[in-house]
Amino acid sequence: MSRESRNGGSRLSASEEVSSATDPLYIFDAAWASERRAPLAGADEAGRGAFAGPIFAAAVVLGDDALEGVRDSKTLGVKARERMLPEILARAEAVSVVSFPAWWIDEHGVGRANREALSRSLSILEDRAGCFLADGNLKLGEHVECLPRADSRSAAVAAASVVAKVLRDCAMERLALEHPDYGFERNRGYGTLEHRGALSEVGPCRVHRLSYSGVGG
Numbered sequence: 351m352s353r354e355s356r357n358g359g360s361r362l363s364a365s366e367e368v369s370s371a372t373d374p375l376y377i378f379d380a381a382w383a384s385e386r387r388a389p390l391a392g393a394d395e396a397g398r399g400a401f402a403g404p405i406f407a408a409a410v411v412l413g414d415d416a417l418e419g420v421r422d423s424k425t426l427g428v429k430a431r432e433r434m435l436p437e438i439l440a441r442a443e444a445v446s447v448v449s450f451p452a453w454w455i456d457e458h459g460v461g462r463a464n465r466e467a468l469s470r471s472l473s474i475l476e477d478r479a480g481c482f483l484a485d486g487n488l489k490l491g492e493h494v495e496c497l498p499r500a501d502s503r504s505a506a507v508a509a510a511s512v513v514a515k516v517l518r519d520c521a522m523e524r525l526a527l528e529h530p531d532y533g534f535e536r537n538r539g540y541g542t543l544e545h546r547g548a549l550s551e552v553g554p555c556r557v558h559r560l561s562y563s564g565v566g567g
Contacts, residue, residue: 364465375505382504387480389443392469393468394485396423398460398513400539401565402532402558403483404449405460407467408513411443411479412506420508422501423515435516438509446474447517451488456561465490472512482505529555 383390393409417438423431423565439445448470450463457464469490472482476493484490485500485507500507501521519538526534532548532555539545539557549558549565 356440361397362492370525373416373420373505374414375508376421378503378560379412382483383481389479389480389481390506391444391472391475391482392485392500392504392508392510393472394423394501394507394511394514395467395485396518397539398464399541400559401541401545401562402452402514402534402555403525404451404518405455405463405467406447406449406514406518406521407464407471408504408510408517409446409468409475409482410506410509410513411439411445411475413441413443415441416505417441417509420505420512423511424510425502426512428519431470431516431519433514434512438513441508444475444478445513446471447513448474449518449521452557455559459561460559464488469494485511512522517525525557529557531555 357365366531379390379525389411391409391411393407395405395407397403397405419430419434420446443541448467450467455463468484468488472484473496482494482507483500483504484494484496485496486496488496490496501511502508522534532553533544538544546564552567558565
C-alpha cells in the first residue's frame with residue numbers, strides 16, 4: 351500500500367503558521383539535509399509490539415511550509431493526531447505507506463516486517479528525496495540512516511509517525527467491527543488487560559500474531 355501527496359489543499363490560517371526557521375524539529379531536518387542531499391525523507395512505524403493487526407510504516411518528505419504541532423505521535427492525543435493527518439497529506443511533498451498483516455509477521459518475524467516496512471516506504475520515495483532517515487537503531491541499507499528517537503528530533507520522521515499511527519488506528523477500528531470480542535477499537539491490538547482477558551476466554555482470531563508469547567498458546 352502506498353500513497354503520494356503533493357502540496358495543495360487545505361492550509362493553516364496565518365495565526366497557525368509556524369516558521370521552519372524556528373521550530374527545532376525543522377531546524378534539525380535542515381541541518382541533517384545540508385550535510386547530505388536535500389530533501390529529507392523521514393520514516394517511522396506503528397504497531398510493532400501489538401498482539402494483533404498489521405504493522406504500518408510511513409515515509410514523508412515535507413514541504414517548505416512548517417506544520418504547526420508536528421511532533422512524535424506518542425506525545426500527541428488522538429484528536430491532535432487525527433487533525434494533523436489531513437494537513438500532512440495535503441501539504442507534504444510526498445507520502446508513502448506500507449503495511450504487513452499479522453500472518454506475514456508470524457511467517458517472517460516482526461523484526462523483518464519492521465525493516466521491510468520502513469525500507470519499502472522509503473524506497474517508494476527514492477525519486478523524491480535526497481537523503482533518508484528512519485527512527486530506531488536498525489540496518490536498512492547503505493542509503494538509509496537510522497537514529498534512535500528520530501521521531502522526537504526530526505519533523506519529517508515525526509510526521510511519518512503520525513501518518514503511520516493514525517492509519518493503523520483506523521485499520522484496527524475496522525478490524526474491531528469484524529472481531530468485536532477483543533476491544534481493538536480501544537486497545538489497538540496491544541496486550542492490555544482487556545485484550546489478554548478476551549484471549550483467555552475466546553482465544554485468538556485470524557488477525558492475531560500467533561507467534562507472540564501469550565497469544566498463540
